[in-house]
Amino acid sequence: MLNKYFTTPIYYVNDKPHIGHAYTSLAVDILKRFYISRGIDSFFLTGTDEHGQKVEKAAIDQGIDPLKFTNGVSQNFRDLSDLLNLSNDDFIRTTEERHKISAQNLWKVLLEKDEIYLSKYSGWYSVRDEAFVSENEIVEKDGKKYNGFGSELSWVEEESYFFRLSKWQDKLLKFYKENTDFIVPKSRANEVIKFVESGLKDLSVSRTTFKWGIGVPNNKNHIIYVWLDALTNYISALGYPETEADLFKKYWPGIHVVGKDIIRFHAIFWPAFLMAADLSPPKQIVAHGWWTNEGQKISKSLGNVIDPNELINVYGLDSIRYFLFREVPFGNDGDFSKLAIKNRINGELANNYGNLIQRIISFIYKNLEQNIELTAENYDFDILKQINKSEAELFKFIENYKFDEYLKKLFLFMNDLNNYVDKTAPWALKKTDPEEMKRVLANISLCIIRVTQYLSPFMPLKSKEVFKLFDNLDDIDLFHFDNFEKIKSLNHFKINKPEPLFTKIE
Ligand code: ME8
Numbered sequence: 001m002l003n004k005y006f007t008t009p010i011y012y013v014n015d016k017p018h019i020g021h022a023y024t025s026l027a028v029d030i031l032k033r034f035y036i037s038r039g040i041d042s043f044f045l046t047g048t049d050e051h052g053q054k055v056e057k058a059a060i061d062q063g064i065d066p067l068k069f070t071n072g073v074s075q076n077f078r079d080l081s082d083l084l085n086l087s088n089d090d091f092i093r094t095t096e097e098r099h100k101i102s103a104q105n106l107w108k109v110l111l112e113k114d115e116i117y118l119s120k121y122s123g124w125y126s127v128r129d130e131a132f133v134s135e136n137e138i139v140e141k142d143g144k145k146y147n148g149f150g151s152e153l154s155w156v157e158e159e160s161y162f163f164r165l166s167k168w169q170d171k172l173l174k175f176y177k178e179n180t181d182f183i184v185p186k187s188r189a190n191e192v193i194k195f196v197e198s199g200l201k202d203l204s205v206s207r208t209t210f211k212w213g214i215g216v217p218n219n220k221n222h223i224i225y226v227w228l229d230a231l232t233n234y235i236s237a238l239g240y241p242e243t244e245a246d247l248f249k250k251y252w253p254g255i256h257v258v259g260k261d262i263i264r265f266h267a268i269f270w271p272a273f274l275m276a277a278d279l280s281p282p283k284q285i286v287a288h289g290w291w292t293n294e295g296q297k298i299s300k301s302l303g304n305v306i307d308p309n310e311l312i313n314v315y316g317l318d319s320i321r322y323f324l325f326r327e328v329p330f331g332n333d334g335d336f337s338k339l340a341i342k343n344r345i346n347g348e349l350a351n352n353y354g355n356l357i358q359r360i361i362s363f364i365y366k367n368l369e370q371n372i373e374l375t376a377e378n379y380d381f382d383i384l385k386q387i388n389k390s391e392a393e394l395f396k397f398i399e400n401y402k403f404d405e406y407l408k409k410l411f412l413f414m415n416d417l418n419n420y421v422d423k424t425a426p427w428a429l430k431k432t433d434p435e436e437m438k439r440v441l442a443n444i445s446l447c448i449i450r451v452t453q454y455l456s457p458f459m460p461l462k463s464k465e466v467f468k469l470f471d472n473l474d475d476i477d478l479f480h481f482d483n484f485e486k487i488k489s490l491n492h493f494k495i496n497k498p499e500p501l502f503t504k505i506e
Contacts, residue, residue: 004035004042005254005283009262010049010092010233013073014058017080019306019336020259020291020298026321027288027330027403028257029086033457034398036087037481043251045237046081047092048074052226053127056212066212070095083308085317085460092237094214094229102236103229104217106277110163111217115276121160121204124153129261130226132156132204149261161206161222168272169200175271181284183267184401185331188260188287192267203269231270235279243279253283260287260331286401289333298336306336318459319345319502325403325458342505352414353451354501356421360444361469361498367430370471372442372493379488381443383416387450391481394454407458410451417447445470445493453481462501469496 006028011021025046032044049055050070059069074093081088092099110116124133128151138153139146145153176182176193183189206222207213213223232240238252239245256266263285271281293304311320323344328334364372378384390409397406421444429437449470456463456479467478471494476486 002040003250004031004040005238005251006031006042006044007234007254007256008046009256009258010047010094010230011077012052012055013048013050013070013077014055015300016073016305017077017308018298019308019311021077022080022084022308023291023324024257024259024288025080025086025088026084026324029084029088030321030325030403030457031255031257031398032087033460033479037453037457037479038395039480039482041250043090043247043254044086044088045090045092045234045254046077046086046088047090047233047237048077048094049226049230049233050074050093050095051213051223051229052130053207053210053212054130056210057127059212067095080308083312083317084321090237092233094233099233099236100214102240103214103224103232105241106232106235106273107224107228108217109277110273113276113278115164115167116161116205117164119160119162120158121162122157123155123204125156126151126153128152131265134201156209158208159221160204160208161216162202163205163228163269163273163276165200165203165269165272168275169196171275172196172200172268172272175275175281182281183263184284184286188263188267188331192263195264196268200268227265227269228273231265231273234270234282240279253280255284255286256282257286257288260289263287286330288330289328291334291336293336294338295335315341315345315505316502318462319349321458322349322407326407327404329404330401345502346504348411350502350504352411352418353455356414356418356444357448357466357469358498358500360421360426360441360448361495363426364441364445364495365497368438368441368495370495372445372495373438374442374446374487374491374493375439376488378439378442378446381446383413383420384443384447384450386416387413387447387454398457403458407455410454413447413451417444417451420444446487449473449478449487450484453478453484465499465501469498470494471496 008024008028028044032042035042055070056066059066062069078091081091124138124145126133126147129149133147133153137147139148147153173196183192205225205228206216207225208221211223213226214229216222216224234254235252238248240248242248258266266285274281292298293306296302296304298305323341326344327340394406394409424440426437426440429440452463452466467473476483
């Protein structure tokens with residue numbers, strides 16, 4: 001199956017969106033744009049997780065009815081999609097009717113198959129992570145109990161439905177063994193496998209002590225555990241329970257991009273729920289690392305939450321998109337430092353890429369009557385041939401989520417181009433060999449277009465600006481990689497007056 005389905009986590013609406021949420025959403029946006037550019041049909045889902053104790057508590061703290069509260073905060077996440085220029089195809093909210101029907105249906109199927117039974121839960125619970133915590137994971141400090149993420153725990157004792165997770169232990173291990181790239185990166189897969197091997201207990205999947213959730217069918221005292229509710233979003237958006245729905249048939253199973261904090265829910269609970277309901281498990285779980293701010297954990301209490309709005313105002317959207325994915329290998333943790341952003345923007349975007357375009361395009365604009373002639377020979381240019389030859393390698397980088405390697409490779413070509421410009425010095429050729437000058441400028445222009453095409457999933461707005469510099473290429477959709485070939489049918493370019501692409505950061 002060629003179609004691709006990428007999802008972000010659905011974000012809790014107890015808080016404002018921050019750079020961590022933006023990071024995951026941007027990764028999925030880049031993936032979607034990349035596959036579309038290759039002509040591969042892709043669907044991108046994001047949304048908000050609106051039930052559970054944590055959200056209910058946030059609403060109560062503000063003295064607002066939970067639904068009214070979630071309407072407001074969910075909108076903040078929709079605004080984030082606009083701010084980040086996301087290409088998402090849908091935005092799902094777990095308070096929507098379509099989702100409620102889907103989650104209740106999944107529940108009914110699991111109950112009918114005897115995968116769920118009624119019993120009693122007593123144990124420790126983290127409201128912040130909406131997660132049950134086993135005794136061996138508890139950390140004690142100053143007489144209080146915490147989980148491994150430092151979230152305070154509370155004691156819960158109530159009647160509860162349980163999902164027979166223990167029954168799925170061996171089947172999950174077999175599934176991981178047969179699908180070696182199910183969890184990316186490998187280090188995370190090993191963690192998950194170790195955890196499953198250490199023994200899975202049945203999972204409590206309903207709550208009775210608060211009301212903000214989707215009702216358990218036929219038992220009004222219970223609401224569905226927020227993670228069972230939330231994970232279902234990935235299929236409710238595709239039309240589940242209608243497994244014959246177009247979207248479901250076309251896109252399921254999907255690829256879930258998540259932060260490393262929620263890998264267990266996605267790589268253990270979710271495939272178990274699905275297999276228990278006779279549905280295909282997801283295709284892949286891709287877990288990225290954690291961002292800190294100038295070396296410190298990002299947290300509201302430390303007052304160092306990075307607001308994407310402010311960042312974009314200062315540095316520009318595409319520069320931030322570039323920085324986040326160039327700076328840190330995708331699975332690793334990363335530190336957000338102003339100096340690191342400045343170095344990337346000034347060194348790579350402004351000097352290497354922007355300045356080359358500015359120099360060359362202005363020169364053509366001024367000296368060649370805004371015109372570049374194209375001949376078959378131009379397509380035979382060594383650097384262009386190298387770039388074209390690297391396509392398979394570049395694609396592999398993205399297929400393996402090595403965004404940083406992909407960008408690094410493209411900027412090595414930009415280095416080669418800059419060296420070529422210095423060596424051939426077209427401004428000197430103007431007097432000595434004007435024909436050679438034209439050839440050099442045509443070669444460089446074609447390389448600029450080619451590199452910009454490959455950069456476009458990361459920097460769609462800047463790429464558009466670059467494509468616009470070539471006036472009579474308007475009819476060719478250069479966002480599609482293969483359309484480069486169509487340029488060959490032209491015999492010349494018209495150049496528009498360039499404006500600086502990136503401003504240097506002081
Ligand atoms: O967990 N660095 O929602 P959530 C990198 N509702 N990524 C970060 C980050 C950081 N410092 N902070 C947050 C939930 N993220 C559930 C998900 S899915 C069925 C339900 C990103 O609002 C990262 O993707 O707490 C992380 O997994 C997610 O935000 C957690 O978002």
